[in-house]
Amino acid sequence: MAKIVTFGEIMMRLNPAGYGRFVQAHSFEVCYGGGEANVALSLSNYGMDAAFVTKLPENDLGQCALNSLRQFGVDTTKIVRGGPRLGIYFLENGASQRPSKVVYDRAGSSIALAKRSDFDWNAILDGVDWFHFTGITPALGGELPEICLDAVKVCRERGIKVSCDLNYRKKLWTREEAGRVMATLMPYVNVCIANEEDAADVFGIRAANTDIEGGKLSHEGYISVAQQLIDRFGCEKVGITLRGSISASDNDWAGMLYDGENAYFSPTYRIHITDRVGGGDSFGGGLIYSLLSGYDCQHAINFAVAASCLKQTIAGDVNLVSAPEVESLAGGNASGRVQR
Amino acid sequence: MAKIVTFGEIMMRLNPAGYGRFVQAHSFEVCYGGGEANVALSLSNYGMDAAFVTKLPENDLGQCALNSLRQFGVDTTKIVRGGPRLGIYFLENGASQRPSKVVYDRAGSSIALAKRSDFDWNAILDGVDWFHFTGITPALGGELPEICLDAVKVCRERGIKVSCDLNYRKKLWTREEAGRVMATLMPYVNVCIANEEDAADVFGIRAANTDIEGGKLSHEGYISVAQQLIDRFGCEKVGITLRGSISASDNDWAGMLYDGENAYFSPTYRIHITDRVGGGDSFGGGLIYSLLSGYDCQHAINFAVAASCLKQTIAGDVNLVSAPEVESLAGGNASGRVQR
Amino acid sequence: MAKIVTFGEIMMRLNPAGYGRFVQAHSFEVCYGGGEANVALSLSNYGMDAAFVTKLPENDLGQCALNSLRQFGVDTTKIVRGGPRLGIYFLENGASQRPSKVVYDRAGSSIALAKRSDFDWNAILDGVDWFHFTGITPALGGELPEICLDAVKVCRERGIKVSCDLNYRKKLWTREEAGRVMATLMPYVNVCIANEEDAADVFGIRAANTDIEGGKLSHEGYISVAQQLIDRFGCEKVGITLRGSISASDNDWAGMLYDGENAYFSPTYRIHITDRVGGGDSFGGGLIYSLLSGYDCQHAINFAVAASCLKQTIAGDVNLVSAPEVESLAGGNASGRVQR
Amino acid sequence: MAKIVTFGEIMMRLNPAGYGRFVQAHSFEVCYGGGEANVALSLSNYGMDAAFVTKLPENDLGQCALNSLRQFGVDTTKIVRGGPRLGIYFLENGASQRPSKVVYDRAGSSIALAKRSDFDWNAILDGVDWFHFTGITPALGGELPEICLDAVKVCRERGIKVSCDLNYRKKLWTREEAGRVMATLMPYVNVCIANEEDAADVFGIRAANTDIEGGKLSHEGYISVAQQLIDRFGCEKVGITLRGSISASDNDWAGMLYDGENAYFSPTYRIHITDRVGGGDSFGGGLIYSLLSGYDCQHAINFAVAASCLKQTIAGDVNLVSAPEVESLAGGNASGRVQR
């Protein structure tokens, strides 16, 4: 069984039920998630041996976050305990023309204040096949850029594949900071994941010689971006998610996988959204699973996009689907008929 | 007032709220339903004198199921009490590309283990105008096939009209078993109800000489199936529901009524689904009501399809609408404007 | 800061959660609203100094209604306390082809039984810039027609702008009564708000010389209606909301503002509805805000329609959006992307 | 099987969940109850044939009230439909030193405005063994006093036993009105039920020649009151409930049955209260059941008090217990051990 380690922050998420606004809320639904934790949980659901590494406070809230992963089989034994607090984010689910809204309260979290000495990467990565992180982890600041560098260097030494989802967050750092730091980490990345804006935000990479209509890249545009990422950092593969926001309730969703030679596009799903948070993460989880399973590129992108389509029909940050469920949708069964 | 008896199983249904997955559930919504009970409840809501016959355990859960019918005026005085347990089914509501999922836990229920001697059909059917059952009832096994035969024979003797919804359930019996048993019952059936797959599953009846495109029959195909049912079993009328599953969230819904000479098609409704379970049953309820009310075939199929369209906008197994509400929709008022 | 006073009834609203029917309900969600209170709350949310005037019983339920306004900054100090009861309305949210349903239980409320002596309009309207009421207020009967007349006369004396939403309610009065009473009040109204049916119901004003297709007026038809209102009553501006009910779940929504010379039409929004109640009121709130802010007519109608589009994505009667949120949608950002 | 008819008002009850105050409520739990309806439901739960007679509006709310009775087997076929509205009461559950609070909104209900011609007592009471009403029914005013008199006169003619719970409600009428009206009805009453204050409030009957300590009557005091009721009105039996309010959370509860010769006192239960509403009604239900079952007086009072003790451990107005459950407690099993 393939072993994967992902590294980053897991936060408490608090959201009013349904489509309630913050100012209407008398209770919050609580779940836990974060870009890399979500990927680990996806992989665990697919039957892989996935561990999530972070630092969590030694209180009940840290324990809740840990339990949420353990419940779905994620290996949490490598999580460091300590530090002041668990990061929180508040989510208000949008509807129709009203956008979803996020209020972050993540500053000063235990992982943001973690030290290089907290993580013994040689031990953590022993026997591991794949390492995944996102651009959010170094964006947390403090020693995180170095800690990420420590990790990917050990990966390079040990031949562990590395994937990174650029995931630019403008509230955490500037484009300049992101570009500078990510440029030190990207040379160690085998598989780069991005959405249509990340490459531009972080590296200023934009589609060359293509028409852009209505703010959307053409297929050629996506290929151009992927090729530039490969040219600049030497990645093997680039996965890109393509979201068409019709409204907060309905989105088009597709993806592309580029291997430096050919581009593979998934079908496009028109999704009536239950919860769009974690869509990109579940794409990452599906892609890593596919690549570790030796799927060809077309199968891989189809699986990754079907997985992340299903995620958006499920409440919470994490993708609670099995591999057969994903394969069924990827295989064309999108009618939603009752499975008796 | 017309008197109707329906016979079959009523189960406890447990489902996570909203679109929650089983693995996310910390509570289940509970309701009670079953193909024939749902029909009885529809008819009671339309103002008819409908009784449901089954066997329920002598415990609180059996009582809950009974109360759920009594609340809406169904006559429950003919229900036999005893036996080991109430059947249960677990439902996970799908959303968009994610299908709904059912886990049955109905084996060994009181009705499945019922004996012929439990039911005195001459008493039960005294003064009754219509008897309804579905293919699920004999599929429960044990003595149920004989019990159903006992019932329909009494109906034939007394001139009670019989309707049967084929309702093939592959988890309960094989196509062969279904075909063999149903063939003994069908000769007593006046009105046969089916969806596009039932006739093929149970009797191997498929549309003759018609084009099938994309897995969907043409209008001629449906007529062919209905004609074959009439030819083989001598039914008077065949009602067929036509579901087009766009996704778990949106379905097209229509129906056909065939009287051996002419086929009457309803309008097609594009339904944004609240709960699709019981759609076929509410079609049956609407059809029986229409026929007992002396509606002409076009009115009957329009009423039955409007009724079952409305059902799918209502949570739970049962159709909580009045006849005027159905007539309003059947009459063309589908705009959903507020009724002040 | 502009000061606005609105006058009318605020009711307790009780509705089953989600799309539940009354006969399924074991609890009701409770909120408070009414045409004029909803306008005051909109304006308060936009940062204006809005007071709501009514009469509420001296019990906990009256206090709850008052608190619901105070929570969002509405000035409640001019509310009179006393009388027998708080009006109630029960709402069942429709879905797809099933319409929403309202059961009113508002007879004999404290405001419906209020006396002219309860309201000292000279004091209430001191320093006020705008006064708003709807056709529902005089429709409550008793002394309300005279009380409304008292109020608008003071407005005329003091140069306070008056807006009125015709809002015909057939359960409260006949077309004849409405026409007679409203004709006494309209001469004091500067800005008249209506939907496509109100002008016909109240004043028998119908589009002249225009084609009506499928029950919907053409643009020219709306202009004709607005012009007739101006011709008859001397209003300065007429705002009309245009609702296209595709189903209870999906509506088209737009509006027109006519200033006697030119008609300004907003874009049309296809809304996936969370709660359509209060849509017209939030249009009124947006229009008054725009006019008090000195927006040009096109900006004003765009703001009012965007505001009321957002309202329909929010549960409850009242529009919990800020002016920047409305401006964002009015400015064309309808994609519903997450605001991080 | 004994047949019982009870007559009165059934209201919608709305209460905040748990111990929430009105001003905290964002939803209300909804149930339905009323003194006489509660008695009918108790008797139905004990297996008797109990019908409830009232007048309910022809809307969904009236239907909900009717369904709530039908669910538990009460015969609702004699209910008259029509009139303007369903009475409502709002309940705030107290806790510890904070008392429960009731806001009535029952004026103008369909039953309060009912006419003598609405009820054909000869038909309603045909074949009936027992008729029950409470002092609340005539207190509703209008023609209710005459309607009650109509009913009890038919009972006298037909030899139907009549029970009446005095149930004085000071918000409905004055002591004088109550005394005058009830004095016309009491001569037809066989079994009178009261609590420690009712007899004094309605008839000015107070304990003679006994010590009253701390506001509580001694046993002799209760007997004196009962004897006076018998002397004055010729009742056969008087049942009195004895509540000791330690706090809103904990009460002592007992009862006395007096047959004109001997007084039978039940044990006293220290109840940790779930919901005290309907305690007296469930006492009435238990007493009528006992008397119809031919229990001796000691058994009868023990059953009635055990029944009403159990009621107060159950949320809502009505007593959802079976006769064996009551017998178990009446038999001394008060330890609350799990029944596996």
Place this chain on the structure above:
Amino acid sequence: MAKIVTFGEIMMRLNPAGYGRFVQAHSFEVCYGGGEANVALSLSNYGMDAAFVTKLPENDLGQCALNSLRQFGVDTTKIVRGGPRLGIYFLENGASQRPSKVVYDRAGSSIALAKRSDFDWNAILDGVDWFHFTGITPALGGELPEICLDAVKVCRERGIKVSCDLNYRKKLWTREEAGRVMATLMPYVNVCIANEEDAADVFGIRAANTDIEGGKLSHEGYISVAQQLIDRFGCEKVGITLRGSISASDNDWAGMLYDGENAYFSPTYRIHITDRVGGGDSFGGGLIYSLLSGYDCQHAINFAVAASCLKQTIAGDVNLVSAPEVESLAGGNASGRVQR
């Protein structure tokens, strides 16, 4: 109407429903509270003009906290907006032998980082009669000790009465820090409020020459502590709350008011607790109300203790009772009988 200003932090409180543990929670109930805000809200409920002063972030969460006060009539116009975040605390309600548990996440809140220049005390305190703060406010650190000093100096200049609840929080500062800072503020305090441990924790003040049994002071002990506070800081009055924790579910609750000459003890209430948080604050609110209303000392302590007894029967941090409700309990009506 007396005008009061209170100053401190208001936090978001998140707690699992009922008696749920953090590790069981899938949702949190949300409310808002803080020592000084709770006092302001109590006073507003009693009909006084109470303003709360703090600094809240310019986001939806800050707005929610503000709205929670505004809903109950607290003047929020003096609240400063800005800074990074709203403080949060997580509460797990204990039961029986299991204690309640609090996890604070309040570091770095907008108020904790507020600057002296944020508050113009001369403007804020203009026309004010009473100023209240607690030991928590200076304990937040940063410039809060100076800000508090700024405020109380303005109070002294203007003759505004000052009350302070010592409220020692060991997670916020050490005993030494508390003692040093509070000693600078206490000379400006007219009325000092404390529980049995605060005076010892903050000032090392312990009962002299008295027996202490079972960790509880005798009456003389409390007087001794109060006298020492007066001797040392020159307060006029000292109010002390006396809690006897039988378990997390049941507490004894009483209080003492000492005016330097005589000590006035309230009755003791045995409370079956709904929510004990805010008990001390509601005591403070009741005491300030009583003193501003000119109650004599016995009436004042009785009112304050009855008020805080009632608070503990109400969920949330704040005391949602009216003055007549408190007076009723203070007057001896503790039986919890239904108020119809």
Place this chain on the structure above:
Amino acid sequence: MAKIVTFGEIMMRLNPAGYGRFVQAHSFEVCYGGGEANVALSLSNYGMDAAFVTKLPENDLGQCALNSLRQFGVDTTKIVRGGPRLGIYFLENGASQRPSKVVYDRAGSSIALAKRSDFDWNAILDGVDWFHFTGITPALGGELPEICLDAVKVCRERGIKVSCDLNYRKKLWTREEAGRVMATLMPYVNVCIANEEDAADVFGIRAANTDIEGGKLSHEGYISVAQQLIDRFGCEKVGITLRGSISASDNDWAGMLYDGENAYFSPTYRIHITDRVGGGDSFGGGLIYSLLSGYDCQHAINFAVAASCLKQTIAGDVNLVSAPEVESLAGGNASGRVQR
């Protein structure tokens, strides 16, 4: 870290919220538990390496049960998947004089139908220190008695300590069956756990030469029972729980540990109960933890009883407390004061 394996059934538990009766329920809270699973979870919470062994169906419900254990760190890797269904039990929480009620629906579960070949005890018990089961496991019938015997024989061979909670369930087997089967297993048991009725039900062991008053044994009686268990089966220690049911809401709770020479009694706790299910299991968990931790007998019984006292303040079957929380109560801190 000590390794423990427990073996038995885990069921889905469904209960109405709060004190709701089955016939009132519109939803059920769902959790998972069983005697041996509860012990494993307790031990995991105390930081030990606890595995639970059972057989669960290969469906979502089986997965839910497994996840519920995994969430709290129980090793679920030894669980066998397969078989027809998950056992279910329905629980109605009692209140005051109304007892809790359990409806079992566990027949035909995957574990009840498990085969000896499903469990390779040599592999399962490799490296294990302690094995625990209860009398419920063999009571499930089928091959379970032999499977248990297989397990305890391997334990004897490997020197693994064995504990057994007699836990007689009369709905699963007769006293005779229980006595016969348990007599074959007891010789392998080192630590026997029982409540006051188990030893009598299973082995006919009753207190010798002691007075029994009111159905409760004296201390000597408990010692006599324990001594007889030791005499007959050679156990090393016997732990007995002592429950005094005052009502469904309030219980006394204590325990005794007997080592063949001395009897150690814990203090008695008066518990205001949140959920009494699993009380005995949490006693077992506490006792095993204590013995594995080398606690002396008095410390052990105090810990076990404090642990199980806390369990009864927590909803659900399982004991979600840490060792320090138990030690705090066992150390005498029972006041329930807030832990800030």
